[in-house]
Amino acid sequence: MNELINDLITRGKFFDARNEIIKMNVVDIAQLLEELEEDNSLMVFRLLPKDIAAEVFSYMSYEQQQFIIESIADKEIKNIIDELFLDDTIDLIEEMPANVVKKVLKNTSETRRKLINQFLKYPDNSAGSVMTIEFIDLKKEMTVKMALEHVRETGLDKETIDVCYVIDSNRKLQGSLPIRKLILSDGNVIIADIMDTNVISVYTHDNQEEVANLFKKYDLVAMPVVDNENRLVGIITIDDVLDIIERENTEDFHKMAAMAPSEEEYLKTSVFDHAKHRIIWLLVLMISATFTGNIIKKFQGLLQSMVSLAAFIPMLMDTGGNSGSQSSTLVIRGLALGEIEFGDIMKIIWKELRVAIVVGLTLAGVNFLRLYFLEKTDFYVALTVCISLLVTVIAAKVIGGALPVIAKKLNLDPAIMASPLITTIVDALALMSYFSIARLLLGIS
């Protein structure tokens, strides 16, 4: 398919190419246009039917959208903006540089401009900022027949109308009603009698993460958004929720690897921005690691009289860090999915303690066998290393399990309590116990 289109375009047969292209899915058309040369891409885009063009436009990258708006005439822009969903228009305006925004707003009707301004006021990450206004509201006193008539009049052919919302004369949300139920019901039935009054809704200022959690909990495909007076102002659809979930997950991955979270794609982020996102935590953790170094300094005399002890430092530090990050990751993820809450902290500590003993004894055992029998290390040195290992694993797992829950309780993001921070704490503990045990068992000071 794509080869045929490419061939047609190369030979300048744009109309033939267009006729092939409009058979494709709009997402694929958007991708195809990104891959074409700029001139060809623009030419093909302008030949697309108005409604398809707007849909294709909404699936383009911001770079491509900007290029298109900068290249086409005002009238063409108006055609696209008229067809575009309000939430896509808002996204566009938030991402584009000022000159492009100006060009877009100039070609937007007065009413729509007012709406846009209202939407731009919703705080980032709020339900209001992700909702759309393309939905169908039914009056509760309507009959099914009237409702179907109303749906037909609106003529909105989008998945946003698969569920209609029922309001009273003050626009207050009363219930929800899937379109399929309209089909399955008798024409004379009153909407109020068949609507679901148990409708899950959110306020415009609610956080998008809460919204995503409600979608997951109640298996929703759409959810109404109301203002403070419970008046219906918009809806959020599942496709936007998917984006929210992936974004939240990405943020957690970034934070857990000690970075400032970023929404931008890896390859599209500049070197300077990459460095900016990473440097702060690296600096903080580097400085705190020097405290760990100070512990070694403090025990320098001991190390001087038995320098072979230094060879076990990496193993102790790494194993402690890994043990701790296993526990913190499990707990952070459990908190994010709502499976764990603060009240569970004692259960977590108790579980981690037992897991740590099982895991720690195994590791220490394997290590002792290796050191004493394979490497013929001195018995007391091997014992020192293995006891330190056990102590380290236990401390790492208990701290790794508890700290994220405590962070959450203190309204901090649990994800920042992930491996890097835990590692630094555990490192210090590991070295402290290692040298103390060495002093005790080996009789050196």
Place this chain on the structure above:
Amino acid sequence: MNELINDLITRGKFFDARNEIIKMNVVDIAQLLEELEEDNSLMVFRLLPKDIAAEVFSYMSYEQQQFIIESIADKEIKNIIDELFLDDTIDLIEEMPANVVKKVLKNTSETRRKLINQFLKYPDNSAGSVMTIEFIDLKKEMTVKMALEHVRETGLDKETIDVCYVIDSNRKLQGSLPIRKLILSDGNVIIADIMDTNVISVYTHDNQEEVANLFKKYDLVAMPVVDNENRLVGIITIDDVLDIIERENTEDFHKMAAMAPSEEEYLKTSVFDHAKHRIIWLLVLMISATFTGNIIKKFQGLLQSMVSLAAFIPMLMDTGGNSGSQSSTLVIRGLALGEIEFGDIMKIIWKELRVAIVVGLTLAGVNFLRLYFLEKTDFYVALTVCISLLVTVIAAKVIGGALPVIAKKLNLDPAIMASPLITTIVDALALMSYFSIARLLLGIS
């Protein structure tokens, strides 16, 4: 609301409680029943209307489901299983112990049992294993009026019918048609003329991760599943895709913290299972860390003559590990979201190299100022530490960025190339360069 119900139940007024409960959302009813005492929970459950009971049942935890099946009579089980969606029944059978499965199958009709057996054969994580058969298929020669009639006859009131699928006389998939489009179209129009022939479908054996990616790419709410002959056999709905996405993310979090991935909730996993998921990687990484220890051993003479060098080991190791895990996390996430592919490897290395130089120079600079001016460390020692730091950060970032892409190319899971493994490799490199530079600059051997 909940207090009222609790009060009614405590006073033994189960019928009154039931009348309050059936006003609630089924997800909340399931949660309420989990919180009640077993006897009360069972009593309330039995009083629920048949259709609500089945829905509530599908939202219960496996423990609660097992308790219910073990406690109620065969006839009651049949009522639930008859109402349950096929995919929920499959989930149930896969999770329950043999005696419960027997009880369930005994109360399932012959036809349904055959279907269940067929579904159980689909490999884990395949599209076939997550699809459901509760959907509506239309013939392409039907008129809109006939199609609406067909929808009404089926009477399925579930979001799975918001999109209907069009098949030919051999059950081969021809197109899709949202129910809303049926409403918006004239009754005499032929289905084949208004259906979308551009339908995205998957094969039963396709991986569920691919399915999730298609849903995200094309903003779908449902997707048809076909067999090898392109015959429609089931559909996958967005709520199952949400579960898949969260499960895949959890798996990645686990793998990136060096654990065998587990689907079970943290608190519900036994100590032994926790230990089992964590021990293998800890052992592997512990053994490999001893190689790092061997590097220290090799340079023992150097360390003996200048034991103060040991104090900088934790800082070098930690900063290297953190730098590497930042890069690997970004790349692993980019791969998971489909933003990065193998062809980008040179771009990644080039980007990481430049980021590493910016970040590394900053860190080394800050460190040098601290060491030389604040701590009055010897100039050459400070220089040794800072050059080693720069080298370590560069190595860590380039390796951290490249390894996950290479792993993906080799059909390994990129997530296992995350922080712990990178850390171990980077540790060795850090110590090696540290001691080599020390030998060079400080003139000790």
